[in-house]
Structure formats: structure tokens, C-alpha cells
Amino acid sequence: MSPATGLDLITAVTTAVITAVVHLTPALAQASDDGILWLLAAGPAGGVATYWAIHRYYRNTDKSHAYERDTLIDAQPPQGGEERIDHIARTRDSDIDGDNADKYRQRVQRVR
């Protein structure tokens, strides 16, 4: 194994493990019973993340042509509007349900 190979792989695995640990940190901070359970889940979560990261690095199943970025596109400024229709007074959700603003390839109901 060349030094470059090891470096690439270590980077991929470290990223995956850090991602898993970052998700567990808030639970750890609470130090409650829930937090202890989450902390105990660090092992399985890290194992799954490692498997997933290495598999993706080797098989590249998630790769495809980024045509949204790599095509010559000439666009006019977007038009449109927005109208306030409701108010949420109290929720624990930090963001909207089903946020797909940056999931460009996720299709929604097609209007003909």
C-alpha cells in the first residue's frame, strides 16, 4: 500500500467517524439517561460509518455526472413570489419538513 493510498483511506474513514461522533455530541452534553444510551451507540454507529465510507470510496455508487454544474447554462434572473399563509407558534423542529431546496434531482408532483 502506498503512502497516498493510506492517506486517502484514513481521510475517508476519519470523516465518517467524525460525522458519527458529531451527531452524538449533543446527546453527550445532556448527560442524561438518553445521553448514556447515545454514547453506547457510538461503537455500532462508528462501525456502520466505517463500512459505508470504505464501500463508497471503492464502489463509487453515488457518483454521476453533475450536469446542473458542468453544463453551459444561460439563465434569466428567477421570477416569482411569496405570500405568508400561516404561522407556527411553537415547534421543536429546527427546519421545515421535507426540505428539498438543494435536492435538485428529487422529483415532486409534475404539473403539465
Place this chain on the structure above:
Amino acid sequence: MTQDPVDPQRPAFDGPPLSLEEELAAANADPEPQPSIETVNESLKDGLNRCPKCGSTDVRLRASTGMLVCLFCRNEWQEARVEEEFGLGEGIDQLEGTVIATGAQDIRPDADQVLTFKCEACGAEVVVDTAHALNARCHWCRHTLNVNQQIPNGAVPDAVLPFRLTREEGIERIRAFASKRRLFAHARFKREFVPENVLGVYLPYLVIDARAQAAYWGKGEVETRRWTEKHGDNRVTYYAADVYQVSRQVSFTVDDLTVEGSSERADFSSGKTNNIVNAILPFDTKNAVKWNASYLVGFTSEKRDLDVAAVTPVLEDQLLSIGRAQVHPSLGRFDRGVRWEQERIDVGGSRWVSMYLPVWLYSYRQESNGMLHYIAVNARTGETMGSIPVSQPKLLLAAFTVGTVLEGIAGAILVAMA
């Protein structure tokens, strides 16, 4: 941003209704001929492609220069770029209807796959199976025979983008890609990996210019307040937000959107690794040249088998995605995000050209599950992508080891906290 709520369900007004007679006449009328671009290379005909200097037919591509070279007198030349020859870079914002170049016309099921040529040099009859090759050697006089006319079987495209990377450069990139992924690679793959088995393949693509308008409707939320409440030992954050009905429309043109023209290559289901070949796009299609079968000598090619109608849904899907990317920067004020619920694409005009694009392709069939893995190199830009079979036992061992170490650390933290 203007206040312009749009009702997506309301049909657009397209003039007063026609009378019954007018409706019947319109239904019985012959369909209007589709506009087309004539891309046949008139300077060539089926048979012998001769060197313009010495008349030899031993002509092939010299990848290092991207030009045709005569192996007899070393003269080098090239065909004209289709971008200027057929005006493909112009007038995209004025495109109307579906304009299809002659090499991208519908494939006729009755079109011949196997052609018989009479060798112009010696008179022998030579057979060419266009499904696999567009050149053949006359077995009597050794002249190279070429298929240059556009047959309605999808074998001859409008344009070809010649190989630029040499075979050695392709092998080097494939070797470098695989050598970075040795540790967890399947043992049998490592044993049988021979990058010298790489093949130079011209793959069929439809290259599309289009003018479109996309519209999207959905909900967006803006946070108005955030506070924390204490519940026992826990602190919980709560949010208040305004909900908006959001709409966006954007008009745009795309230049040289490239889509697979082979149904086999366009199959991205999970059991295939065709996404690998897709991921090495884009090509510098602006440099594609007029068809000349001599560019294919020494390479293999895959025939186009998808018509414009079959690829149109793919085009619309990609245009919808491009439109979504274009309107994304206008959504900045919705800090809690936007959920698009409806979308519409109107393609005002499109222009379709078929091209052969060059790929260095290494393929490996994994015996254990029958999956075909590719390592592909874009033979113009050098971009490389691949799928390497993994050793599941090694992968599981690595996952188990990392999991055990993390669990040990977690246990140590818990003990320290207790």
C-alpha cells in the same frame, strides 16, 4: 422579487376554440415535417477513405494530435468541427420545436445491420457488421473499407470526438485509480487486474441544446423566534416561524447537454455500474468533428439504440433539476428551508445531435455475484472513475475494529463520569 402567486392547475389561454370543421381538418392533415440539420459528410462515400496527399487507405487517428494520419506518407489532417460547420453553438435562445440532425433520426427496425461493400480497389465483396465495427479490411487487397453514409440503424452519428489520450495514458490512469484502492479490494480482482486489457470505445450520446422555462411551487419557512425551556434536567429549544407559499419561474438555455444514446449504458439500476461511465462526463463536445469512419480504426464502438422520443423524458428531468439549481440562490430568506411540492417544465425548443465520444474502458466481471465493474477514463479530459469489487470479510473486520475502539472509548468516558 414581485408578488406573483401563480395557480399551477389553471390551464394557459391559447386562443379561442376551433370549429368542428377546423378540428377535423387539423386531425386529418399530414404531420408537419420536423426541421432537421443535414450532417452527412458529402466529401466521403462508403468504401475507400483515401489520404488526400498520396491516396493510401491506411488511415487512422493519431491520438496525441487528435488528427487523422496516413500511415504511408505521414500526412496529417482533420475533419471540420461541427460546431461551426452546422452552426450548433448559435441561436439556442431562438430554438422552436424539435430539431433533429440527420444522424440522430429515429432508428428503423428494418434497417440493415450488415452491409456488403464492393471493394473499389479490387472488386471483392466485403461484409461489415455495423453493430460492432464501421471499418473492415478487404481480405484480398488489404485496403481499409469505411462506412460513411448515415444508415437509419443508429450506427453512424452526426459527429465524432476523437481520442486525445493515448492508450498508455489511459492505462496509467486506470492503474493509478486501482492502486489507491488495493487494501480492501477483492483478492481475486487484485490477482486478475491487468490494465493492459483496456479497450478504446466510442460510446453513443445525444448532445442537446435546449430552451426551456421551469416553474416551481411549494412552501417556505422563516424563523421568527427561538427560545429555550427547561424541562426537569433537560433544556429544550423551541422555534416559531412564518409559513409562506413560494413560487419561482426561470427561463434558461442549455448548451451541449449530453445524454446516453444506448439503452444498455442508460440503465442506472443498482445491479449495474453504468453510473461510473456517466460520471466521467462532460466531454469537450465543442471540438467534435464531422463524421469520418477513419477515426474509428483501431477502436470499438457501440451503436445508438435510443431515439429522441425515448430520451426526451431524461432531458425534461435534467432540465427540471437544472432549473431547481438556478432558483436556489433566490431562496436565501427562507432560513428554515423550502419544500417544493409541484414543478413544471416547458421546453420551447431543442436541437439534437448524435455523437460518438471516446472512453478508455476497463471492465471486470466479479464471478461471485456476476456484477460487471468498470473503470472508465474520459479520453479527452482524463477524468477517471471506477468501481472496484470489495472484499466483504475485510470490510466487516475494519468496521468491527473501528466500532470496538469507539465503544471502548465510550465505556471509558462513562466510567470516568460515574
